[in-house]
Amino acid sequence: MSPTSTPPRMALPSPRTPSAMRTHAPLAVLLCVLALIPWRDVAAQSFDATGVIHVFVSQVIGGETSYAIVPVPTSRVRSDMPTRVAISAAFDLLRADKPATYDGASLRLTDADIEARQAAVHLTGNASSNFPVIAAETVYTFTAYGIDRVVFPGIHEDGLTRADIPFASYRPQLPLWQALPPTDLRVGDVVLSDGTRIAAMEFRERWAANEPGLRADLLAFLQRDDPFSLYGALRRVKDEPPPGYEDAVIPLLAHADPGLRRLAMDAVASSRQPEAWDAVLERMRSDDQGELRAHAARLLGESPLDQYHLYASFFAIETVSSEDRPAAVRQLATIDDPRARDQLVSLLEHAESAVTSAALDALATSLSFARLHEAMQNDGLAANVRVGAAQLLAENDDPAHRLPGLRFQLDRLEGERALVILDDIVDIPGDDARVHVAASLEHPDQHVRVAAARALGARAEPASIDALAGAHASAEPDSRLAVATAEAAFQILVALPADQIERRAGSRETFVRRAALRAWGVAAAEGRAPANVYDALVTRTADTDPGTRGGAVLALAAFRNQQAFERVMGAADDDDDAVLADVARALSAFDEPAWIEEANAVLSTYVQSGTPTMQAWALHSVGVLGLERLMPIVLQRIESSDASVRAAAMVAAVDLVREDPPRPVINAVIGRVRDPSQANRVVALEQLGRLNHELAVLGISQVINERDAEVRLAAIDALGSTGHPGAVGPLVSILEESDPHARRASLRALRALGLAEGATRIEGVLDRLPHEETRQAAQELAAWLRQNGR
Structure with missing residues (x-):
């Protein structure tokens, strides 16, 4: 030495x-x-x-x-x-x-x-x-x-x-736990837990031989009450854990001494026994020392048992700052464990909106779509959370997830946003999507109901007939929904083989029968049905049911020949106003000069003295047939007390003078941009959009800042439809606004306008646009207009 x-x-x-x-x-x-x-x-x-x-x-x-x-x-x-x-x-x-x-x-x-x-x-x-x-x-x-x-x-x-x-x-005497390597005891005695003494060199050899009794005796020191022995023995156990050490160490994780609790946690850090890690987890959850809870969380995150890693993330979510919490929540998406999904679901009730949003994102990232479905349907969650779940589902390509997400949003939206969602549903093929569209016939927004009816007609699936019939029955007579459902049923039926149309023409339901009769006539006129269909339709014009008679009249119009014209004109003597309205509508199909001249008298009468439905359909035919001589009456009808008549009159007026609109006509339509009926305000804007005239642009611009979102968006679309250079300025100014729907509508309108000068105006405001998404879209549009604009 x-x-x-x-x-x-x-x-x-x-x-x-x-x-x-x-x-x-x-x-x-x-x-x-x-x-x-x-x-x-x-x-x-x-x-x-x-x-x-x-x-x-x-x-x-x-x-x-x-x-x-x-x-x-x-x-x-x-x-x-x-x-x-x-x-x-x-x-x-x-x-x-x-x-x-x-x-x-x-x-x-x-x-x-x-x-x-x-x-x-x-x-x-x-x-x-x-x-x-x-x-x-x-x-x-x-x-x-x-x-x-x-x-x-x-x-x-x-x-x-x-x-x-x-x-x-004296002869040194060391307790077993102090005599262990790296202590190199050669002199004295080693004292076991029961007081037995072993010469130092003998102990060295027996310990090196891994004698089980000696290693078990080390754990016996963990039963002592004195902290000196506990600390010393526990450190030795941590450095070289003997078999079965967990049973002796686990109780120490709840010891009154915080230092011993921490050392005990360190001692089981390499254990693969779930019981040991459960005890560490309990420390993370309930220890009265924040530092020890954090230490337990760190150990759990490094555990050799993967199932405990997520608890470190749980702890981080609870303890990090509000700014860092969303990132900690998103980390759960990386853990492939159902408990992580359960935790994300529980976080949907968190008070911080950033946390709930992160939890939704994490559920989507981890493909936990079933959990998103549950969240969407959970009435106990905040509305924004449920909508967030629906939006994430709607972004999925699988219709099983996408459709419920879209439908959930649709049921809670109105106006343009609802119509956009409906369009997304319509674009999805398959019967499930059709069912969701059909369910939209009961949407609280009439525009959605009408759009759903039109979409069902465009899809042309016979299974939609019953839903259309139900919506038609609940609609106001001659309302937009009633017209849309009838037209949709016709579109569906006219696409069917003639024998199937004929079978439905005999339906007991007037709604189905009328639509089938119209379709039957078109099929016959196109040569897809037997020649005797014409005679069958003539017979039906004398049926006792007005709906059947009117349906037959509309069906005969499909033939567009003299014989059919005479049959339609003959029905003008019918005593039922609904049939007369069908006559007024049917006459729009007969556009030969001789027919127009003869139809003029009937239509003039209907426009001036018929029921609102007769007037509306007569005005429709006046516009289609170009009866300019009736313009004074049409302008009068723009001021009618009936909303449907006013709407039909505006359309007819623009139909008659579209190529060279006189100011009186434009002014008459401009007067309706503040019509009491929202639907008519939209109709007025749509008609002004058909006129490439400076005065029309000025009229539309009157309501470009309208509070009513639907009217405002209709005005933006109308500006794009005019094709007039005067529309560029108002549309570009909208790009600087905060309303994202208006900005998107303005970009669409500028593209529809298609004027090269729009590129210069857009580039002039690019630096002022407050939203990156809008700025990028505007820049792309400017480039497109420079290349393709007129």
Whole structure:
């Protein structure tokens, strides 16, 4: 052993103590808190050794350094050896182990010395400086083998006995947990948990052989009450966990001492036992120390058992700042565990909207569409959360998810936004989409109902007939919905084979029968039905049911020949106003000059004195047939008290003068942009949009900032339809507004306008556009107009 520290002066009985003894000399061995510096004579040790040598050590107890002489067993010195042999062998061991300390030391042992029961140790050079250490070791060692004192010539001529050495002699005893590697205990005893003592070297061999009993005994120390043993044993368990250690450590995770709880968590960090990680999870959830909860969360995130990783994310969500919480929520999408989905669902009730939005995004990212369906249908969630779930479902390509998401939004929207959603549903093929469109016939917004009816007609699926019939029955007579449902039923039926149309022409339901009769007539006129269909239709014009008679009249119009014209004109004597309205409508099909001349008188009468329905259909035919002579009456009807008549009159007026519109006509329509009926305001704007005239642009611009979103969007679309350069300025100005729907409508209108000068105007405001999406779309539109604009 090489010196590592300095002992205090050693008071000796002789007055002849040289100055070297009054200085601090380095120690041969340092023992810190019951742990020994290794003794080198390992190979020579055995557990049945009969001899000892004594080693000088220091130890720190309670912060104070003390010194002692420790007996070291050895087989190279035995008590039955001759004195000279035993002492010489012992001195060689001491000197060989500490050559620096004993440098300059030599042994003199003559027969006279043996007879005087003494030995002489000469110290020169470095050995003189280490006199306290050499004296302590040699006196204690030599006096065990037949002498009483040791003489140190020139230092202590009278010799020293054990009584002169001021250091205690004892055999170290360490509890098992302190004797474990890297402690290299070679001297003393190892004390087991039950008090049993094992010689240090024996313990070393048995521990190296992985003796189960010793390893289990380490865990027994974890049952102690004293923190010193608990801390020490737990650290050893953490560094080298013995089999089954979890059962002993888990209770310590709930210990009253926070430091022990943390150390116990560290001790199970490599465990693959769910019970251990459940205990760590409990610390994360309930420990009264925030730092320990955070530590438990970190360990869970690094657990060798993947199923515990998500709890670290849970903890992060609870503890991070509001700004960082959404990112922590989105991390759950990366964990393939149903519990992560459950946590995301629970976060949909979070008070922070950014968190609920992140939870929805994470559910979509993790393809948890079933959970999004549940959230969408959960009445207990906030409306914006449910709509958010619906929007994410609607973005999916799978109709099974997309359709319910779109339908949920549609049921809660009105106006243009609802119509956009309806269009998305209509574009999806398959019967499921048709069912959703048919359900929209009951939407609270009449525009959606009408659009749904038209969409069903365009899809031409016979399964929609029943839904259209139901919507028609609940609609106001002659309303837009009634007209739209009837037209849709006709579109569906006219696409069917003639035999199927004929079968439905005999339906008991008037709605279906009328639509089928019209379709039957068209099929016959196109040669897809037998020639005798005409005669069958003529017969139906005399039916007792007005609906059937009117349907037959409309069907005959499809033939567009003199015979059919005469049959239609003959029906003008019918006593039912509904049939007469059908006559007015049917006459629009007969556009030959002779027919127009004869129809003029009937239509003029209907426009002036018929029922509102008769007037509306008569005005329709006037516009289609171009009866300009009736313009004064048409302009009068623009001021009618009936909304449907006013609407039909506006359309007819523009039909009659579209190529070169006179100011009176334009002004009459402009007067209706503030009609009491919202539907008529939209009709007025649509008709002005058909006129490429500066006055029409000015009229539309009157309501370009209308609060009614539907009217405003209709005005924007109308500006795009005019084709007039004056529309460019108002449309470009809308791009700078905050309303995203208006901005998108303006971009559509500018493209529809198709004027190259629009590119220059758009580029002039690009830097002022507040929204990146709009700015990019506007830039692309400007480039398109430069290349394709007129």
